[in-house]
Amino acid sequence: MDIIIASFLEDSIVPKFNYWIYVILMMIGLYAMITKNNLIKKLIGMAIFQTAIILLYVSVGVKADANIPIISHHGEKDHVEHAQNENLDSASEASSHHGSKKEHHVIDKNKFANPLPHVLMLTAIVVGVSTLGLALAISQKVHGSFGTLEEDEILDQLRPGGYD
Amino acid sequence: MADLESSLIPFFAWLVSLVAVPAIILLGRKPDAREGVTFFAAIVKFSLVLLMLPLIREGKILYFSFGEIIEGIPIEFRVDGLGILFAIVASSLWILTSLYALGYMRSLKEHDQTRFFACFALSLSATIGVAFAGNLLTLYIFYEILSLSTYPLVTHHGDKEARSGGRTYLSHLLGTSVAFVLPAMIYCYWKKGGDINFTDGSLLTTNIDSGAGLILLLAFTFGFAKNGLMPFHSWLPNAMVAPTPVSALLHAVAVVKVGVFCVIRVFTGVFGIDLLRDLNVAVVVSWIAAFTVITSSLIALTQDNLKRRLAFSTIGQLSYIILGVSLLTSLGVTGSILHVAMHAFGKITLFFCAGAIYVTMHKKYVSELVGIGRKMPITMTAFAIGSLSVIGLPFTGGLVSKWYLVMGTVDLGADGTVDSGKIALLVIFLVSSILNACYFLPIVYRAFFCRPEESLYEGGRQEAPLACLIPLCITALLSVISFFNPSLFIELAGLIIK
Amino acid sequence: MTDHLPILLLLSPLFGALVCVLFGKGNSKNAWIVSMISLGISSILSVFLLLKVLSIKAGDIRYRMGGWDPSSGYEVGIELRIDILAALIVLAVTLVGFINTIYSKTRVPAEVGEKGPFFYALIQLLIVGLCGIIMTNDAFNLYVLIEITSLTSYALIAMGNRRAALSSFNYVIMGTIGASFYLLGVGYLYIKTGTLNIDDIHTYLENENLWTSQSIIVAFILIMLGVWTKMALFPLHGWLPNAYSYAPSMTGTFMAPLMTKVMVYVMIRVMLWLFGADFVYSEDSVWSELIVWMSVVAIVAGSFLALARNDIKKMLTYLIIAEVGYMVGGAWLNSLTGQAGAFYHILSDAAMTFCLFIAASIVIIRTGESRLNAFDGLFRKMPLTMIGFTIGGLSMIGLPPTCGFFSKWYLISGGIESGHWEFVVALLFSSLINAVIFFKIFERAYFGKIKGIKEEVSVADIDMIPAEGIKSVPASMLIPLFISALSVLILGIMNKNLFSWISNALKMING
Known part of the structure; x- marks a missing residue:
């Protein structure tokens, strides 16, 4: 029992x-x-x-061991690029995409909760x-x-x- | 297949009484001009119908289309022999009835005459629409319009009796048509794959078994409850609360004949006689009709109200027509079609007489008519002729159609029909004719040949107003003429049965 | 410019609403003008939208809000999607809104007084919400828009008399339950698929073959329950009759024809676009048969309840419940004719309900009586109003050539085609009950004694005499009645075209 x-x-x-x-x-x-x-x-x-x-x-x-989805190091310069690049969309996907492309900051989407x-x-x-x-x-x-x-x-x- | 010919005449023949409706309403305050419009429309309508007659006799079918309304189903007129025959009967009698209504309504100083004449014209349009209808949907639409447009006529008096009569009237006619005809029609449309035009042959091809066929046939036969088939007959006696011209034209000719007309169309145009012979289901309808014939005649015997007696007589006579067509023999169908016309002339005469008696003497019960023959000899002579025609005795048209009906029954077993119950049906014809005689002849006999002291009337002759008297003489005459010269009707009926 | 038609159509009443609130200042006359203009613009735009959709052969208009283009093949932003079906219903919504605004001209000052500008603001927001519901292609956005329409309609209903507030409260409770169920269902779908776009969800479910997943089935059931509550499918109908009949008359005339119908549209969208016909009508699901039976029960129960009412508006609201059964049943018949018939009935029911509610409101306002005896003798007293009422009534019964006949024709065809005879019988039965209901009224109107007027009026042989002491009905109420009555006839006569558009559009999704 x-x-x-x-x-x-x-x-x-x-x-x-x-x-x-x-x-x-x-x-x-x-x-x-x-x-x-x-x-x-x-x-x-x-x-x-x-x-x-x-x-x-x-x-x-x-997600386990994930943080709140705020990307602090996403500077002002990036924002401009972000706006120019029309392919970038939802926050998490966009930043990972962005990161891998520019080799800027590799953002692991598993570290952020789904926003x-x-x-x-x-x-x-x-x-x-x-x-x-x-x-x-x-x-x-x-x-x-x-x-x-x-x-x-x-x-x-x-x-x-x-x-x- | 007969020649199809596009023509505007059917449209105008239908339109003329429709246009008359607003004209009648507008001229509401000038009774003479208003009735002038009615007469004008009636005569134009009759002439237009006659104009089509030679073309139809050549074997042509005139059609007029308003355009498709549902995929594959146009609203259209197709005038063939059956349609033109019915149209002739209805439009010719409209002229006479208008004259009669003029005399009747004015003598009684009826209220709301404008409404009366307007609805009358509207219902005539609907009747012609049914007569010319080229497919089931068109037929159905005009059938419903007829039910609605005659409702104000039935309830004309507006009292409690009229209201309850009107309620029975509408609930029976609308109820059955919506509950039975509508699904049956849609079933046909679906089965046929999107086409419900009446054809020479069968609308439903062989892909129907006898069970479904029987249900479909009964749905149509009961659904068109204007044909007065029992058990959906009680609207007709209740509708007798209407003023007599309404009872005369509508409930002896237009409305009830629309009912049987629809049944004939269903038998010949939707199923086709050949298919019905194969399915072998029409015999059920025959027996329901035979039952109605006998039962309604028995009920008629017990009615003291003259108009109610006539109404039950009408129910019986209508069932003759249904019986005839359900025999599926060519003579039987011819007899049915003839009976549409013959019974119309006879029965309208009787109603005209009943109305004339009411206008002059204010009597409406059979028991009050003893000795009236001396008071109103012309009316009662016409009544006698009408009775003879309805019973089916010589020198009246009723004999001709009944002859065909009986011969059609004798023919059972020939050309592919089943002869079950042939003798029984013949006996039913015989018995019902005797019953018809039983409920009519005593009226005539006692009107003329009672002992002076029994007579309820004294003094000299006092006939109905001329406007009432002339139409009933003409219709009586028509009954006699159609005995001596029925060839036109037989020819038109023959166009349907090839 | 024409690319932005869908959003402009939504923005016009949205700004109208703002203007009404900000600058209305208790003057309902100005607010009336503003909403006439804004709804007039939307109506015209929706005509253009329909023409544009019709000009595109076999396709739909898609509009991405804010221009968010899909990156990874999945939509990320909110998408508006308009095909012929949506365009037709948007047109119906905006037109009913516009015509109803004409009707409300004299009624708003009389019934809500200085709250007039707020009334107009709410009505316009409601139209934004309804049009949004029809056009959006995003499941969560759909929820938000459903709530926008619900919130505005709670407020609109609560503007009515003493009982309206209570009815509105019950509606809030039921409406919130319904919307929350819908939201839950969407949550399940999101958990499974990770997207909210209706087409994408469908593609994902299709690709991953998730049809047997329990979460998907639960999601479907939750969404259906939510939508049924919102559309008042029997037995979830409890909130509707009181809410619609105690609301101000111009609220009733607007909501009765539209709210339930738009929710039926949502149901069809969810069934065919979100989940797809294969899943919804699949052989081994228990619900397909069951729901047709539920609709049969709804039709029969709605008709009986309507028959038992002695209050004009209550009776009409129960008829709406029966009509909802028509549409739900038609949509669930698993036959194209049935679906298209249900869809055609959305339009025709909107027209005839609109017509009947306007006529009934006029009668109630003019006679000061809300029971059926208000109709006594009205054919003589208010012939024009009664002509409108008669057309609406005949359409409810289903007599040709009104649109009610043709929608019954298609629904019955669908029933016969798919072998659901119980649905056919229920439709015919409800026609007969409707005939009893309406002819009872016609008889009263035709024969009944006019109160305070001598019986002898009828003997004058002048058929339609305006009896003394009867206030004439203002044109601002009669014109909407005529337009709606006319639309009942026009929809009927045009049924062939409409039906072929509808069934072509449905054929595309049914494959």
Whole structure:
């Protein structure tokens, strides 16, 4: 029995730790969004839910023993060249390409974490924040017209007049 | 294959009543000018149809195309013998009905006459569209337009009865056509690989087995529910809430005949008689039609409302037509096509008479007609002639078509058809003719030959207004003429069956 | 200049939105003019775009944002990609936006008051988002654009009455779940392939033969779930009816025809371009059959729910849910006719929903009644509006020559071709239910008593008498109604051309 648990830990949990965390967080968020009665609690669930996805993305950019993808010695002169050379594109690929060509600095791309997921998640965070902000504004409006943020109380108020 | 000839005449014949619609609406406040437009359009339409007649008799097929609408399917007219025969019947009777409607509507001071005449013209365009339709899609489109354009006519009175009648009317006609005809049509289109023009032979080639063939045939036959086949017949009696001219032209001639016309087209143009003989499935339709003939005649016997009695009689007569074509013998099909015309003349006379009685005496029940023959002798004489024609007795056109139908049944077993149930079908013809006599002749008999003290009417003669009386005399006369000279109709029918 | 058509088309409403917010100053009249101009420009540009795409035989326009050229054979920047299908839908979006702006002229001051400029800014942003969704060829960019449209539409809906805020809140929750599922799916694809460009992902999956990979299958399912939530496929439809019916009328008239339809387009894009027909319709996948059945359930349930409603807009929103079932089913039929039919239905459904929503909004505004009895006697009272409503209704039922008939024709053909008879039956069934729904309304409108007016009006033998005391409908509301009603007919009559364009474009991707 112990062996089974141990091998399970070794095969499934440890190497895929990030996935487990994101799935658990996501489920917590989803649960809160669907079952909570209070609109603000729903929004907290939503924030957790979105954060879980951000975690997934960011965690797949990680490489063992890699640094953050900021190339400090990429001087001003290089930038000019960089702009002129139209073939140079994404940061990591471009610099390695560039490096090998000019024998300037050989950049090992394994030493840097993949920056693209970070870039993507920057956008996703912006989206998430604006969604949250908008949703809070809407809940304020709901509070203004119903005087409560509890879903069941709102529905109670709607029942006599509402038809649907 | 007959000669195809491109021609604008079918288009104009169709267009003229359509153009009349806005004219009628615009002249809404001037009733005389408005009815003038109706007459003008009716006469022009009839002349245009007659103009095509000699060409069709030479064996040509006139066609006019509006252009392709779906890949491989144009909206187009193809005028052949069957189409022109139906067009002649419908357009000639439109003139008479217009006159009749004028007398009827004005005598009763009906409301919304503009709407009435406008919808009437529109439905005539749709009818002609069906008659000339060159493929299934065109047929379907005009069939639906006819259903919609007659709805305001059926519900003309706008009361609760009219509304429920209208609801039954539309739900039956639209429901069946959408649920059955549309998929059947698309199936044909797919099976045929993108072409659903009516042809001399078979639209569906041999790549169909009898199971699918039967389902397809039934989908078409029930789908065109304007043919009044049971169990989708109940729209017709309910539509009798309409003013009598509507019942007369539409529910004795245009609408119901469109239904059977579509069925004849399906049998001859979509399946082709030869294919149906091979598949051996039409016999199912024969028996449904035979059942409808007997059942509707029995129901007609019990109806006291004259128009409802006529409606059930119509259901029975329509099933004769379907029965005839489903026999698949050439005489049977000829009989069916003839019956389209003969029954039209007879039944419209009867409806005109019912309307005339209502206009003059405000009676609409059979039990109230005892002794009316002395009060309205001309009307009731016409009624008698109409009855004879519908029953199929001598000196009226009804006999001719019924003769062909019976001969077609006798022919079963010859030229490749199966003779199963031949005797039974003959017995059904006999029984139903007797039933027809049972529900019509007593009306005539009691109208003329009741004892004076039984008569519900006293005083001198009092006929309907002349505008009502003339059309019914003419249609009665047509019934008689078509007995003595049916050759034109037989010739046109012959163009279909080669 | 013509090379930059796609981006100019997006920029025009984007700047319009900025101008509205910065210089609107609570004056919705100026904002109206600005958005008329910006959307007018986009509409014209999208016409040019369509003409340009049509002039290219068998191909598509590609536009690299910022001029990032591919270095190693893979796209690195965001790419816009416009083929005939995209151009058609972009045209539909911009035109609906433009026409809807005409409609909103008198409604914005009446319904949102001094927030008018913000309304116009949001509507224009929404159009930017929708056009972007249609044109983008980048899976992550697609997510961002989906969120842009969602965010603007949450705000637009929340501008409505007391209940709108709550409906909008529910929409936020459902919409976020949907978009996040989509994002997750894209994440899985990125992990597997290392690229975000839709064509590149497809090429990579093809080359590496990753079709049986579990991650890819999970990605596909996640993306589909996300997209279905956004398009309100039954049973994920809960947010839609309230959101659309409590929103301000000019929001409803804009969102109802477009939002779900654009998401259907996204679904077709993902199915055929991102994953490819072989994977999506593969024999051993369980989903192909299942999803057609799901769409059958959606059609039937949507129709029944619509039949049970007594509120005009609610009824129409449930009809949208049924129509979504049409398109999903059509796309999943595994027949070219079905796919093209689903695509044609996107256009025709947009036209007829637009028409019906405008007509219904006019009726509700003029009669002050949102239930079906608002229609009593309206054929006499508001004949022009009712003509528009009738055309839309007949198209919903599927009677020729409206576009609804032809889209049913193609969808049924597709169903017969691929042997999915259950789909054929569901379509016919929904036609019949629609017939019941609309003829019930027509009957009311035709016979019903006009409130406060004597019954005798009808005896006057003047058919269409404008009864006393009825305010006339302003031209700014009638013109959009006529244009939309006309487009229902034009789409129907032009169906042959449209269909052949669509099926040619689809043939290319289906191979």
